[in-house]
Amino acid sequence: MELQTTQNQTSTRIRSVNVREYIRNAGTLIGLIVIFIFFSTQSPVFLTEANLINILQQSAINACIALGMTLVIISGGIDLSVGPTAATAAVFTATLMFTGTPVLPAVAVGFLIGVACGLINGLLIAKAKLQPFIVTLGTLSLYRSIALIYTGGNPILSVPPDFRAFFNGRMGNLPVPVIIVGVVAVIAWILLRRTPLGEYMLAVGGNEEAARISGVPVALTKISAYVISGFLASLAALILVGRLGAAEPILGNLWELDAIAAAAIGGASLMGGKGSIIGTLLGAIILGAMRNGLTLMNVQAFYQLLATGLIIILAMLVDRLTRGSN
């Protein structure tokens, strides 16, 4: 009976979160539109189809990582180890393909590595009760070292042409990586909004103690978030290996920061319990569009960094104002 009431309360809370999320997403979208209008007045190339596809293509990898990051952040954690996880998955998959393993099993091994990296993070955080920031800071070094030691620091430059052709291909006008990330986003949205696991993530991130009392499997929920994040890191790695035709052990450097930036611009709160799949996608596109537009305007990288910083802080301020003073 008591459990029933809490669940009712939870779903009312989630409904009100939904409304707020729509408003917040509309804000991010308006930001994106303003940025697009600005750049289209500055460069005639910006709004061409080829360039828009460029922006989506360049945002795809960050978006893929950021979607996993969003789920982790919503459930109250952080995953700093995504870049090295990606690098480890990339070098193992590429080496397997290089030594003659067929593409599919090699790709499966890559995904398994991503999942395993996420699982280790999750177990240390949920079972050993260590802090997410510190655990993933540790595995950031650990996973990177695995990639470096395994390859001796050397890039693996031979990747089968059919593997590359798949990731460099297009369906209709859209590059395959963009479609893959689109599908991932839809699945993530359904998971977050239409399944119990999504509800658990919001509950655990919102108030872990309350969630535990109302019977949410807290540990399992957290572990799932890190496993998904690890899996998506390995997916992003494979996309990149397909694009570059090479796997480098230093791949994925600082990906975690771009992903956190995209999630934050999209409305995720590092306190947990709050975040949006659509918002994160828009956030990733905003970052990609800024980089692209500023390059077209021939603005140097130092100023691009400045613009990125301002956008993040502006997004946070807007967030604060729309939510009122509480």
Next chain:
Amino acid sequence: MLKNLRLLALLVIVVIGMSVPVMAQEAELPPLDSDTEPDRTEWWQLEEQFGPVPTFEEKVRVGAVAKTLINEYWRLLGEGYQNAADNFGVDVILQAAQNEADQLGQLAIAEAMLTLNFNILLVSPQSDANLIPAVDRAQELGIPVVNVNDAVISTARHYVGNVQRDNGVRAARWFIENFPDGGKVAVIEGQAGVYAAGQRTEGYTTTITTESDKFEVVASVPGNWDRQLAFDTAATILQQHPDLIGFYCNNDTMALGVVEAVKAANLLEQVAVIGTDGISDAYASILAGELRGTIDSFPVLTGEVALEVALRLLGGQALPRVVSTPQALITLDNYDRYYGEGADTRAALIEDAKMAMK
């Protein structure tokens, strides 16, 4: 007349017919190793082998993507591009990534630049692989790409840069010449897995152990191009080997860190530090008598040569795949010859090169 026309038509067909297999061959160039590629020439021989730099009726626009502007080396390279662009009356636009590890950012910049219709692109990739999609796309669009120092794109058709291995060889020979009694030396390497770092270290270690039997390389560890890390590493090595006589560092940033560690250990008299690149801080240190020398690869000159190569390619000159640029080990003794008042760096380097050929 008609006969001539027919002959001409036949000639055209034959030429086209021949060029098709040539193009197919070009697509299958072997992976580039810029140090050992046999199809190469020296920067100062371009003029005598291929004549003057072609001129163009329309304004030529050159796009350049550098590693990052945080490192002075790449700023100087950009200066060289600009010098040559002013000299030949063309436009050059230079863009660079935020730092030396922003590989995807640099790719995004290169891809955005492809939409701006440059006539030719000069790229200095962050890693051997990160710009491959942009280079492939440029080749599809028919925009020639020149890979400029120091990561090597294996599919690159044109490369301008110095022989990385030679850098280490020069450092080793300096030690052999200046320390006739030999002794213990250490190497502070750049980022693991970077072509230049590997080649420089290999050149040094092989030369100092084969051309003399009095030296022992007691440590060869990565400093990741980083001053702080190099400082710490050098301090540790000095503790372990207080009788060390010298460090060879894969770049100047690390060498300056090592110099600080040597100073802190009060060993400046005994331990000689040799750096690489020739940045202005390194020269300040050399003139102050702290850093013993640096293997300068003349970034400004390299930039000038790279832009010249770009224009020659655009004008249809069939240059070799690799055009190598100069380097020289500069110490307090020969500083004036290259950088002293009224010194002509170009002339001095050409003289060096001609000496070396004899």
